[in-house]
Amino acid sequence: MLKNPAYAGAFVYGRTQSCHARYASGKIISRRRKMTEWKIVVKDRYPAYLDWQRYERIQTMLSDNHAEYRRNQTRGVSRDGAAVLQGIVWCGRCGHKMGVEYKNGNRYVCNFLARSQGGGLCQHLPADPIDACVVEAFFAAASPTELAELMCAKDARRQAEEAFDRAEEQQIKRLRYQALLAERQYDRGDVTEREV
Template sequence: NRHGDLHWARATTSAVAAILKNPAYAGAFVYGRTRLRKPLDGRSPTKAPKPIEQWRIIVKDRYPAYIAWQSYEKIRDIISDNRAEYMRNKTRGAPREGELLLQGIAWCGRCGHKMYARYKRRAEYVCNHLRSHQGLPACQYIRAPRVDAAVAQAFLTALAPAEIDALSCARRAQQQTYKAIRSNAEQQLERRRYEAALAERQFNRV
């Protein structure tokens, strides 16, 4: 804080994301990660991130690394793929609330742009790219239950009964494994909280 004391706080989503995207986390020194973007309304320029292949300088193994550079690049790809920017990026987006099957992976058969799921009045897939970018009428609206039913039926038709039984067994085994992993993770988290509290007390005592 402003007095120079170390402040201990729970990790937030934004803080964790900033750490994961920082190349220093992988032990690298980097220069030129951003560029100035000129606004159209006469305001001050803003910084915009550059793609990793356009960074000016990358010096690996400059700092003690928490993860390998390959892991860092993989994490960046996952974070980028989770961005649900339907109108600009051809990414899947992270799974979000809602029961529709094709969230983030439905594409318009007329204009070829990504559709988004809308639950305002009724569940439907909407292609709004042409309207947002060119001022044209919305391309199409499709009621989601009809599409999801066809997708589910095609999926079940592709599976033989024996495969469904095997899938059910695998699912149950997966759930048991997940419970064991979650229990272990909760125990580790509790130990880490205890270690963090102990480190805080020791630091303050010193």
């Protein structure tokens, strides 16, 4: 749904391009084209679930989340881990994306030159002091009003989840009562009139 333009109400032709090469299975190799290279785009052709601007914004976010910086020049998506800036830190010396190491403490490591040219590490920095400065800068930039609104939103979400849980419990109780009532009515019926 996020990738198909039909959900944005558009008819599109030419999203892929077939190459002359083939896989070993005989299937022709094809590649996806960029949106600017699509041959035909007819907007508002189908009922849309989302508008075209939102569709384009989603495509930009998806391509930006792709982690292959060398090929796509994108920032990539942040990954799991204790480091706050994982996936979004760039080396100040060589300008390449830094990775994170978690052995012997959290560290941001620039190993691009080591991987690509067989040299040494460009630099490595302890992550904890950098992360502490980033968190401090975030809270300095966020106003007390914004933080209060965040807490209100979290509280409203918690209340909504609790209300949903209560409604679900009540629904289960009603269904159990109806099942018990049906069982009682069945048991009260005449045994000789029951068809098996």
